[in-house]
Amino acid sequence: MPRVCSICVHPKRKEIDRALTEMSDSNRRIASRYDVSERAIRDHKANHLKVRMLKAVEKREEADIRTAIDVVGQLKAINGAALSVLKSARDAKDGDLALKAIDRIQRQIELQAKLIGELSDGDTVNVVISADWIEIRTAILVALQPYPDAAQAVAGRLAVIEGGRSHAAD
Numbered sequence: 001m002p003r004v005c006s007i008c009v010h011p012k013r014k015e016i017d018r019a020l021t022e023m024s025d026s027n028r029r030i031a032s033r034y035d036v037s038e039r040a041i042r043d044h045k046a047n048h049l050k051v052r053m054l055k056a057v058e059k060r061e062e063a064d065i066r067t068a069i070d071v072v073g074q075l076k077a078i079n080g081a082a083l084s085v086l087k088s089a090r091d092a093k094d095g096d097l098a099l100k101a102i103d104r105i106q107r108q109i110e111l112q113a114k115l116i117g118e119l120s121d122g123d124t125v126n127v128v129i130s131a132d133w134i135e136i137r138t139a140i141l142v143a144l145q146p147y148p149d150a151a152q153a154v155a156g157r158l159a160v161i162e163g164g165r166s167h168a169a170d
Helices: 013-022 025-035 038-093 095-115 131-143 149-162
Strands: none
Touching: 013 025, 013 038, 013 149, 025 038, 038 095
């Protein structure tokens, strides 16, 4: 039959665990303070305290999930209210209020997209390498060929915007 951990059944186990997690005292001092062996402290710390800490982390993660679910519920409620305001504004033909409601709904959609990872603040689109941009840039420079000073000025600004690369009109 396996031995029972003397720290796990100690009447002041919670205090011992707290002392071990704070790590402000040595195992020897903790053992002395609670009148247990240093080996019992060391074994408990190695074999049981980690398990308890992992369970505490799991409980905290479960609480975070419940909070996240609550956030989703609140977000749905706000969305419903904004849609209700939009409907009322349309019914009353109040264009200003309708635009405000639409703006709120748009911000809610952006927030939802960020929360589910479909949109992030850091996303950027590099138009300089876009095939559409290259076509537009070429069309602008070709259209400006009869006006060399304007073509030069625009080409210079485009080069700065595009990171210093210069492009001649085709």
